[in-house]
Amino acid sequence: MKILLLEHPRDPCPERCNDVANTPLSSSLLTGYVAGMLESRGHEVEIVEGYLEGLSYEEIRQRIRAVEPDLMGVHLVYHWKIDYELFTFLEQLKREEFLPYITVYGFYPTFAFEEILQACPVIDSVILGEPELTFAELAEVLSGRCNSIDIAGLAQRDKYGRIRYTRRKPVEDLDLLPFPVRTEAMFGLPEVNIQGSRGCYGRCTFCYINPFYGQRSRWRGRSPENIVAEIDKIISERGRKEFYFTDPNFFGPGQKGQKRALHLASLLKQRNVQFGIEARVNDIHDETIGALVEAGLRYLLIGLESGRDHSLKRMNKMTTVAQNERALRILRRHGIEPNIGFIMFEPDSSLKDIRANFEFLRRNDLLKNLPVTANVLYHHQIILKGTPAYQRLQKEGRLKTLPASTYEGMAAFADPQVAVLADIMRQITNFLFRRMGSIWSGREEEPRNARERYARLNRLLVEWFETVLHALEIGEKFSDEEKEAFVGKAKKAINDILYFDSKTRCSKQR
Known part of the structure; x- marks a missing residue:
């Protein structure tokens, strides 16, 4: 059986750039483990790295056409939104008869399987929890090697459209x-x-x-x-x-x-x-x-x-x-x-x-x-x-x-004063991360005297945090206008520290 596993494209969310990871690092090997299990059962497996390779959906479509899989699995990752672009893509593939069967797996679909199956009718099933054995059994059924329709760990619709599932016990011996x-x-x-x-x-x-x-x-x-x-x-x-x-x-x-x-x-x-x-x-x-x-x-x-x-x-x-x-x-x-x-x-x-x-x-x-x-x-x-x-x-x-x-x-937040500090620091740090993102990723050269500039920014972050915290502790209130003004000054200071010298040099050259 020919099986294609897709790591779909994921668009970064600028407003969430300072939040914790939206899926655990342990999920990074889910597709690899599924592929290993399927290959051990004699299936032909192709992995398409839509995310790591930066592929467009049109490029992914061409890869799928070349493979003509009997079954496609998608490692579905939540990236701070419902991925309607992915769902539309899957619907087009089904409509064009490229894919007889689609299943999804991962941390996100394990907990959101009901809304995913409702939002995207062309997804035939959702694998809950560890995917290796459930995916292998699904492939056995679809390839005709097994007649069972009840697969532990698989959420799917019955003939009445109701979602049915049972959980599978975790793999006892990982070796x-x-x-x-x-x-x-x-x-x-x-x-x-x-x-x-x-x-x-x-x-x-x-x-x-x-x-x-x-x-x-x-x-x-x-x-x-x-x-x-x-x-x-x-x-x-x-x-x-x-x-x-x-x-x-x-x-x-x-x-x-x-x-x-x-x-x-x-x-x-x-x-x-x-x-x-x-x-x-x-x-x-x-x-x-x-x-x-x-x-x-x-x-x-x-x-x-x-x-x-x-x-x-x-x-x-x-x-x-x-x-x-x-x-x-x-x-x-x-x-x-x-x-x-x-x-x-x-x-x-x-x-x-x-x-x-x-x-x-x-x-x-x-x-x-x-x-x-x-x-x-x-x-x-x-x-x-x-x-x-x-x-x-x-x-x-x-x-x-x-x-x-x-x-x-x-x-x-139960405490409205905590909410004030959280809002101010969220805006400031998100602004900083957006400004620094291209530098930290290596896409942009570091500014001159980078270490000194970063040390100044670090001191300012600590100072801003303590200033607002102390003000709140002694009972001061922050109106929306005052919060906006404080954040605005912080953003200006960040820009001045990172870019002032480079702008001055550009002006002198002109």
């Missing part, structure tokens, strides 16, 4: 999965993405990692030997030695997780690789981090989320501020300056919470790098369907959704 297929575009990334585990033993209210896998999901790890076998294959075939583990929680729970990490470190050390990971702060231990650094660990992201225990408890982080600070000390002692996950603004944040967050960031030297400062001084909690936070706010009657989609929810 049994074929290695993911990687395209040339995937190998064009700075690091080779690799997945060492799935799920998380945490239960954070803002996270939908575990709900994606199912109600009873848990952390599951591949064996170190299986991981290294995949790494050896990549080194042998591609000569690549830079990797990034896409696991939301690299370490497994407790001592067993630490022991597994130490064993993996001993195997990686023999291969002279470099790699990055993501982890919970309570899993950062001196011995394990030391061993991983010796094995090639260079990058690490930890979810600090807050500098106040009260807020961490509200998020059900199962960690403390003391653990946050201990993790930072251990990582820095081993030469790792971590990237951090941080939620400055929650729907229930108080000014006291915000002040505690700010002081935590400052005393732990987390406000000295411009990209980090811009991120942490405005990061509000994204409320996506499937998370405990979404369910709680919905139950409390506080959740608001857009008419076009129930996938992303919004909730007004």
Whole structure:
């Protein structure tokens, strides 16, 4: 059976440029794992990298025509809107009889399958959760190898138009999965993405990692030997030695997780690789981090989320501020300056919470790098369907959704003063990210004396945040006009710092 898997184009949303990722990094290998499973079952598989290759829909259409697939799967990614352009494209393909059957998979469709099936009638089914086995069974049915119409993990319409589905249990032994297929575009990334585990033993209210896998999901790890076998294959075939583990929680729970990490470190050390990971702060231990650094660990992201225990408890982080600070000390002692996950603004944040967050960031030297400062001084909690936070706010009657989609929810801040600070910082940081985007991406040359300019911008961001926070703490009010004026001055200062000298030089040349 000929099967085409599509990574569809995704348009950036300028207003959301400073928000957290709209799909977990672990989703980056979904298509590769599906392809690996299908090829192991004897199917002919083609992956079209519409996103990474920057393809237009017309170029994608030509690729599909060349393959003439019997089945197409689309890794459907939410990018802050309902993708009517993609839906229209699929409708045209079905109308032109290019595609007998279309299924979609991913984090977004797992939680929004009902509205997707209603919005795009030509989508025949939605795969819920882990896609490999469900997709393989669907291919068996459509190719005539199997007669079953009830496939666990598949949401589809019955003959009356009603949507029927059952959830599939997560894969118990990840070592049994074929290695993911990687395209040339995937190998064009700075690091080779690799997945060492799935799920998380945490239960954070803002996270939908575990709900994606199912109600009873848990952390599951591949064996170190299986991981290294995949790494050896990549080194042998591609000569690549830079990797990034896409696991939301690299370490497994407790001592067993630490022991597994130490064993993996001993195997990686023999291969002279470099790699990055993501982890919970309570899993950062001196011995394990030391061993991983010796094995090639260079990058690490930890979810600090807050500098106040009260807020961490509200998020059900199962960690403390003391653990946050201990993790930072251990990582820095081993030469790792971590990237951090941080939620400055929650729907229930108080000014006291915000002040505690700010002081935590400052005393732990987390406000000295411009990209980090811009991120942490405005990061509000994204409320996506499937998370405990979404369910709680919905139950409390506080959740608001857009008419076009129930996938992303919004909730007004319980404290209107917090809302003022959040609005001001959102506008300023979004403006900064738009201005800096072409520089950070390498499309535009850095300005002269870039380091000094960025340091000035960094100091100003901290100053603006503290100025507004202090004003709100002593009871000052900000009218809409006052907010607009404050943001306007900040934008002018950003422009002056980044572009004043270049404009002056241009004027002199003229």
